[in-house]
Amino acid sequence: MHDGVDAIKDTADDLHASLHVQKRRKGIYILPNLFTLAALFGGFYSIVMAINGRFDLAAIGIFCAMVLDSLDGRVARMTNTQSAFGEQMDSLSDMVSFGAAPALISYVWALNGLGRWGWFASFVYCACAALRLARFNVNTAVVDKRYFQGLPSPAAAALVGGFLWVATELNIKGAVVAWPMFGLVLFSGLTMVTNVPFYSFKDVQMKKSVPFAVIVAIALGIAVINIDPPIVLFALFICYGLSGYVIYAWRRAKGLRTSVISTSKDEPEERGLH
Secondary structure, X not given: OHHHHHHHHHHHHHHHHHHHHHHOOOOOOHHHHHHHHHHHHHHHHHHHHHHOOOHHHHHXXXXXXXXXXXXXXXXXXXXXXXXXXXXXXXXHHHHXXXXXXXXXXXXXXXXXXXOHHHHHHHHHHHHHHHHHHHHHHHHHHHOOOOEEEOOOHHHHHHHHHHHHHHHHHOOOOHHHHHHHXXXXXXXXXXXXXXXXXXXXXXXXXXXXXXXXXXXHHHHHHHHHHHHOHHHHHHHHHHHHHHHHHHHHHHHHHOOOOOOOOOOOOOOHHHHHHO
């Protein structure tokens, strides 16, 4: 009886070890890194378009980078081409596309008229994006996979880029909405480094069969977005940006342990950082 239990344990340990090695294996794979490089180009394109005064295209570049960033990891998992190089490449790409690019285009478009307050907000956003990505890379083993710890950097970039896109579509100059942009940039940046839980959608199984109604709902969603992409997308990400605080308030009301920001190394959210 003990031999059977030991055999099961040995098999489980071998499986765990093989998965651990597979996750950290070395190598450079073309397919997932193509998506990562394309996402990186989206962030670079946004910066160039902002410098050239094409702020509508700058915002579109951020949203294109978001789509591509959501695909590279899935492609790597589906084709079994995950690698340590790909993880680092993805993180650096995110820093450019969702950290530096939104900070720079928001400053060039609106915040430069606020003087020191303008670059203060831009830097806070950029620094928070870097901190958010660094924490995510180190702390993934101690958080609930169903929820992100803090606002994801692509969603934060979508809030900034979406606001800019809506304003340019309505022919609103950046100087007119400099202070609202200031508030939005700070909100997006600081929310990235909180412990507020945001649903990650990682438990949505793409390979499983779904009812026909799900496909109909997806088609309707695409149609609704095409009615007015800037306004609809910005509204969606506003709702997502507030959803974390709704979940936080619900957990507090239920008496569940939760915190907005960690103030001690002993808190569970800090376990993977020390």
